[in-house]
Structures are given as C-alpha cells and as structure tokens.
Amino acid sequence: MRKQTLSEWIEQLRQDPNVVYWHEIEPKEANFVPFPDELDPRLGAALKARGIASLYTHQAAAYDAVQSGRNIVAVTPTASGKTLCYNLPVLDAIAKEPSSRALYIFPTKALAQDQRNELNEIIAEMGVSIYSHTYDGDTAPALRQKIRQAGHIVITNPDMLHTAILPHHTKWISLFEQLRYVVIDELHTYRGVFGSHVANVIRRLKRICAFYGSRPTFICTSATIANPKELAERLIGEPVTLIDNNGAPRGRKYFVFYNPPVVERTMNIRQSATKTAVELARQLLVNRIPTIVFARSRVRVELILSHLQAVVNERIGDTTIRGYRGGYLPNERRAIEKGLRSGEIIGVVSTNALELGVDIGQLQACILTGYPGTIASTWQQAGRAGRRQGDSLVVMIASASPLDQYIISHPEYFFARSPEAARINPDNLLILVDHIKCAAYELPFRRGETFGGVEVEEVLDFLAEQGVLNERAGRWHWMSDAFPAHDISLRSAAQENVVIIDISDTARHRVIGEMDRFSAMTLLHDEAIYLHEGAQYQVEKLDWEEKKAYVRQVDVEYFTDANLAVRLDVLSEDRSETRGQMAVRYGDVSVRAMATIFKKLKLSTFENIGSGPIRLPEETLHTSAAWIEWEAVPSRFSPALFEQLLVGIANVLGHLVPVFVMCDRSDLHVVPQLKAPHSGRPTIFLYDRYPGGVGLSEAVFERYEEIMKHVKEWVERCPCADGCPSCIGISSADGPSLKRELVQFLDEQLAVWAGPSV
C-alpha cells in the first residue's frame, strides 16, 4: 500500500468528527541583522562556514546586552537558535581573552552532552584553542583534573555543581578566578522545589566567585512562561534584562484539539485518551511519519509503548519505536537520542523528559495524550514537531479529566492566555538551612554577611548550637565531620531513591531504574506490577530499609493501583480570612501518608480482579497548606450529603488548581474531611507535596475567590447529568441532585465571600 504523506493525512484528519478545534499557526519569515563589528573574526568565519551568515534579531540583542555587562534571559521558542544567544558572547570573550572562563548549567546530563557536541563543532571550525568539556558523573576521572585546571567552558548540571564543584572549589581556582559568564539554559525548569534549591546553589556559586574576586554575568534562556524575567531575577538574585525579539523563522503548524467520542452517555464517559493516542500514532507511524507521543505518567508511556510496539511491529520492524522517560539509565537514553537523530527510530513515546531541549532532530507530528497540565509545557511539547521549515502537526487529545475537558472546550482560553508563571521560594526555611550548611562548609560565614540578601545570623547560631558550626570572633566555621552536600538532593524531598533491580536472571542481577521514595510507596510495593521499556515486572520484594526493589519480569493481564491513606494535622495557622460561616486559612501542616492496599485492574477493561495489603511504614511530611473551613455542616444538609459535596469540590479543585499555580498535579494534594482532626469542622485541605512547601498552597490562599469561581463554572458547564469523573465524581443515584446542590452552595458561598470580611 502506498504511504500517505503528512499533508494527505492532515486532510483526512480534517474530516474526523472528533476534531473539536482546528488552529493554524502561520509561517513566519526570518528577521536578520549582520554580525556585530566587534565580533572576533575567527568566530564570524566559523559561523559562516556552518552556514550562518547573519544573526537573528534576538541573538544580536543578547550579544549587545551581554557586552554591556547586563544579565539576560532570552525567551524564544524551540529551534530558534537560542544556543547562539550564549555561545556567541562566550566564545567571543574567550577568543579575545583566553584566560576567561564560562560555566554552563543544564538541568540534565543529556542536555549537557548535546550542547558539548554542538559547541565543540564551532570551536573546531574557529581554529582557536578553547577547551570545553562536560563535568558530570560520567566524566572519566583522568579527565577531571584537566577540566578543573584548563577547561575554558565547563558544562555541568546543578546537582554536580552542588555536590562536586562548589564544595571542592579550591580545586577549581582557575575557573572561579576568571569566571566571566554563567549560562543557565532551560531556566523555566528551575521552578518549585528544584528551582528553590537551584537558586540557593547559585547563591553559593556567587559567594565563592566573590571570594576569588570574580563577578560573572548570567546568561539565561527559557521557554515561554509568564514571568521569565522575574524567575531569572529570583534565581540569580540580580536584575535581568529580558530578550524576546525572536527573529527566527518557522513553518506552518496545525494545532488540533481532539476529543475522543463519548461511549457512555449518562455517565459522560469518553473513549480513553490513551487508546485514541495509540490509534492516531499507529496511523502516522505506518506511514513512516516521524512522530512523538507524549503521555503524562511513566505508566502511561509504558502502556502506549507496548500497544504501539505490538500493533506496528509487523509493519515496520521492532526497534523503531522506543520509550523515553526519567527512570531510564543514562546510556539507554543516549542510545534513544542517537537513534532519533539518525532516523533509525521514527517513533518515540515520552514523558515530559523530552520536553527539554535535547536535540532529537526533526519530527513531523506530535501527539499529546491529555493536556500536559500547563500552557507552557504544552507549547514546549508541541515544539517537538516541525523544528525547521515545513508543515507540522500537533494533536492534543483530551482525557476525561475536568481540566482537559475544560481546556478542550475553551480553546480561546488556551490560545489567548499567556502561559503560567513559574514560582520558586528560595527562602523556604528547610531548603535555605540546607544550603547555608553547604555554604558554611565551602567558606566560613562572617557576621553581617547575608546569603542571597537573607539575614542568616539566627540560622548560623542555630547551627552552631547544633555543633555543626563553630563561632568565633564573628566568623562561623564548619566544624563537623560530615560532607553536607551529600545528604541534600536538589530533585526531590526524599533523600534516597529506591533502586530497581531486575532479578529475572538469577546469575545476573541488574539495576534497571530508580524512583523517589514517595512514589515507590505506591508503585514499587510488594506484588506491584512495574512497567519498564514496555515490559512488565512484578515486585518480589521492596526492601524499605535498604531502598531496593527486587523485580522479576512477568507477563500478566493486569496492572496495579495503590491507595494512599493520608492523615493531616495543623501545626500552625499563619494567615486567615473569615466571612460568615466560612474561613480560608494558610499555615503549616503535618501529613502522614501510608500506602494501605492495592488493586489489580485488568488491562483491557480496568475491571478490578483482586487486591492485597501493602505493609510499609508511614512517611511524614511537614509542609504548608491552604484550607477552606466551615464552622459546621450547614443545617440544610445531612452530614452524608455535605461530605459528598466536599468530595465533589475537592475533586474539581484537584484538577483545576494546577492551572492556576503552575505545577504538576502531583505537586499539590487535595484532601476533603468532614471532621478535620484539629477542629472537628468540615474542611478541604490543599497542601504542597514538598517539605516546607514551595508557595503553591499560598498561591491558592491568595487566589481563593478566582479559583472557586472557576470550580463553580466548571461544574455548571459540565454536560453530564448529575456528576461524572470529569467534574465532581460519580454521585450516588438517589437523593437530590448533587450537582445542582453543589452549584447552589458555591453560589451562596461566593456571594458571602464578596461581602465584608469578619
């Protein structure tokens, strides 16, 4: 059979009744400016040899700003030549003054590898002796010393900076004495907990630079978010100039919203997004159209992958479709990246791990299985298709979740609204104290010295009292036998990940991945089915003490789904607003979570075919939370009915709140309680998943009214009869209409809220 081209397939898609919105992004011409006069001629020649005869407007603006000593953040879409925004000033500076040094920070090792290759090609073309190398866990020990002493451009990641470079700064004197530029790529990834940690790592970096007498200029690049300048300024603690005059061209892009057909009308149940994604991807792949499928979770990725492999295998051979996600080991990921670039792999199923700028060459089509959760992330993922000229296609398939259904039925919301803001809270006490310890290890603190502008004397005194520091004559010295950076992970709350070990081959156990502790409670408990590279593994034993999960490959017809029981206690109440019978509060809570039971669900039908207990110890989390509280159950409701209302509101909140505070669904948890243990009152809690909180629940507190209005509107507009999984969940059949009650109740509450505060 003749293969269809992408254009032909797009025409066919136009006829599909499930396409609910069709958006075309017009091609755009390039905007060029000539090379700046002062550019080093060897660099100019090297760029010309690579086919770059002039600069895009944003590249020139970045160069000019950096020349005048300003920190910048360049915000441009995927494939707009953003790397030149930093490579140009950096290479220019080193070519002119060979003692200059630069530090490149990428969020992942994969990105760093990628950039090193590109950078070294330009350097080779320049014919100038510039030594640039990656410095990460994979760097050969023999090379490390050379990089430390002679590396002009050191390419690394925040974790490596945190544990290997800063604490050993005395081995990096030639870098720190001459550090002119610090490049922070993919700035938008530094948000939430991770961003808050990295902001503190930057504080430490700047402190060490000051010790060695250097004051680097920061060059950041970011995907489109609402507040790149603000984020950059918080991250580096200095004023930053925004560069966003994008001059890069782009091809035509079709952006299609696809809502799977309703298969069960009363319950408003649609065909699953996963199934739809598999079908659309299959059609593209059998026509050999390079396609990337994004899915929201690791489990989804593996499900889609195994289906696609089975369906497509006989048509185009086995290894051409691969999975890509965080749990894979580095060499596995590199092989996938290489295969994609060379064309040996034409299809890839990925979590948002590929959202970042890893170069995987040209893909023509992109399928999003469900709304990625944020507008910024959606554009990032959509940017994976059609990086150069030519038509490209993005299909976003809505899942049944209220958020997805909201987005897909409000395309104007999506296309008109600016992407979300990224938040960090570098002053989170736990994170801050962690990094003050690291900083004190690196260099003693002096009295009056601030840490990124924060007064830290009381923290230093506290640490001195703990015996970690020694204070004398206004100086705090590290005085412990520990190496603090080793105990502090930038990436997650849990300090130790669980290592996943495949014991299928008794003689040859091998590590196939790792997972953070909180996730492991529900995904790696005894008897759980764990999916990796499309294969199923059963967990034989989770050794919680040793943080090891032993798995064996199996072939079963089900997957597992675990329940997490949560107990919440309020520790302190910091902010509060009361209107009438109800109050919204913000403060610290302790969350105790325990995995209780798991269900076995049939793969094809999701039918429950068995269950079992999980025996793991409780994990405790101290964090910040916002909660909505009523004095009592309103008299017109029975407690049972009111509880259902709370569950319904919580259900919608869980889906919608991530839109407003830009976070992943799993970053913020919602828990409804008819009798909260601390007050005995009906309460809905929303808490940050990270110890100490990173400002998500505080944002909820501040935007309470706006959020509740959207909740009400969403429930009102949902086409279901009386509750469905897309809005308030499934209501019990008899009694009054829960949906109507809920809307009326929220109306009253919002009216009260608009009145005077108490």
Place this chain on the structure above:
Amino acid sequence: MKPKLAQWKELLAARHKKENDEEKEEEKPDGRPVTDVPYADVWREYGAKPYWFAGDYCLIRETVYPLDYQHGRYRLGALYEVHERWQEAPFSHPLSCRGFAVRDLFFFDTETMGLSSGAGNIMFLLGHARILGDFVTIRQHLLPYPGAEVALYQSFLSDVDYTTLVTYNGKAFDWPRLKTRHALVRNMVPKLPAFGHFDLYHAARRLWKDKLDSLRLSEVERHILHVERGDDVPGFLAPMMYKEFLQTPHPDRLMPVLRHNERDVLSLIALYIHLSVQLLEADRLADPKEQLAAARWFEAVGETAAARGVYEEASGKGAKEAQAAKWQLSLLYRKEKRYEEAALLWRDLLIHGNGYWKAKAGLELAKVYEHYFRDAAEAHRYAVMAYEAWRSLARMSRQHSEKEEAEWRRRLARLERKKNG
C-alpha cells in the same frame, strides 16, 4: 528525615533574640580578637608556644627524643644505619633515600575534622618528626581555633622545606586536604612546596596485603612494629575531642590527640626503618610471603637483578610461595631468553606443583618446545599433560570456558600434525 519545620522556626526565633544582644557587646569594632592565649602557662608546661601572625596565633609544640629511644622493635637511631645502607645499596627503589640527608626526611601526619576532601574539612594538627644530630625532634602545629589558619600555615611553611615527606597514605589523604585548606589562605601565606614523597602505606600494602586484615597504621604498628599504644586514644575520636576543646580550650582536652599524633610520627620512623630493612635484606627474609612480595616489587620497578636474587631465595623454600617464586623467576628467564633455565623451573612445577601450576607450566613447556627447541613430539607430550591438568581444574572449579577449550584443541591438533608431519 528532616527536623520538624515548626520546631525549627521556634528554636531559631528564640535563639535569635537571646544571642544577638550578648554578642553585640562583646565584639570589637574591627572584628579582630584581642585575646590572650587561654591557658598559656599550661601549654608552656606541655612544651607548646604560641606563634603570632596577623593578629592570630597557632600553637607549636616541640618534643625531643634521644636516638636510643626504643619504639617497638627499633631504636629511632637505626634510621642513620638504614640511611647509610641505602647509599650503598646495589639497586634503586622508590623507598630509597639515596642522595638525601637524614635531616631531609620529614615524617609527617595530620589530624582532620572529617574524611571528606572538600573545602570545609578542617585540618587542625600538622605534626612532623625529623632527626637532627643526636635527637629526634617532633614539631606539632596546632590550630587553636578555626580562623587562625593563616597563622597555622605561616608557621608551618616559613622555616622548613618539606620536599621529602614520609607519610602513611599522605599522597591520597593528608596532602590533598592540606592543599585544599592552604588554598583558602593562599594569598596570605608562603606557597606550598612541590610534592616529593615516600608513602609508606603503598609499601605496606605491597608487603602485607594478604597478611593483615587491615592496613591501618595502628594494625601495622601492632603486628609488624610491635608498638604498644597503652592508653592512647583511637584516631577516630580526635574530631570529637577537638570539638570539645573548642568549647573549653583547656590543653588537657587536646593533649591525648597531640600525643596520639606524636606516636604516629614516631611509628612512621620505625616503619620506614623496618621497610628499608625488609627491602635491603629481602634475600634473607624468613617469611616467604613477604619475600615474594619484595621480589615482585623489585621486578615492578625494573630492578630485575635484585628481583631475581630474591626469587631464587624464595624458590628454595618449601612453602607454596616457592612455586609462585619459581614461576615468576621462570618468566624472568624467559624474558631474558634463558629458555633452558626457564624450562628447568617449568618441569619442576609440572612435576611438583598443584593442578594450577601444572597447567601453566605445561603450557609454557609446550610453547618453548614447539617454538624454541623445535621438538614437536615433546611439545605435544607437554601439551597433553597441561591440557589434562587444565581440564580437571575446570571440572573442579565448575568454570569451563569454551574459548579456552577451543584454544587447547587447536594447539593439540597443530602439534599432532607437526609431530607426524
């Protein structure tokens, strides 16, 4: 996992109020301490004097031992004797002090707060011993409080040249950590000298790896040098005692650590003497294991003649090391193309050795008879014997390599052909 946030907040806030007021009054405007040395008289009694530099001080403690002081099995003065013997030794060796004067040798050991190699690991005691004339002089530079490192390194680096340090694992531990701490004050104190070094840990590992459970200096002392430490504090307690000393800086709190360090550097002298004797008298060593290790070391550093002599001695012994020595010796002969002598040793191993040596020696014989003596029949005979030894070895250990099997078969077939052809 982490201290509770709420508790921390309270704790930190409470401390903030309390501490601040007190501190403010105490501090001098320029932030410089104008203190006297606490317990200076007690320190003097212990032989320690302050060394002032740039407003801070460190303590230097000097202790002197006579040459006939007996430390374990050696007199300290024996260093003069081994030094003389090295000057005349017919071989060179990494531990040889030929060309150096006795007073050039600095027996050096440090005490640190932790084991990590990062910038924050404080080194609080630098001790060294050298032999000057009729005395062993131990000099210890002590950091009395963090922040006095400029004084510490100034005092440590100003009067002597440490180009020849004798340490125990100093190459990997003490020196890199010293470099790190020095780097923090590098613009205010003399430069560190280039690094020249006898690291006795590497020597100990070569000689006693199989003999001792642990190669910690304390173990080597006990089992090799016969040093009794008595009431000495274990080294791992030193950081804790230093921490306590910082709280109440009475010398008695730290003297045990200083004494410990003092014993350490004395042990380095004894250990250097002992290792020198081991090497200088390697052909006369009683322990076949040590003898074999010494010979291997000579061979590794290219002193073939010395190695051969020691192997020959070792191969005369009845121990199982003798077979290893014979094997090593045969390889030396082979390298020198002395095939007759090599073959003699191989035949010896083939007849008297265990299965492992039978297989190895038989194979060598097969090779040498095939390629050098050009006697295919003999070569074949040896190959068959070696192959059988190899097979029963493989059966016993249940490790059978297809690749090796194929190699044997190829060799046997080729020799068979040659024999008949």
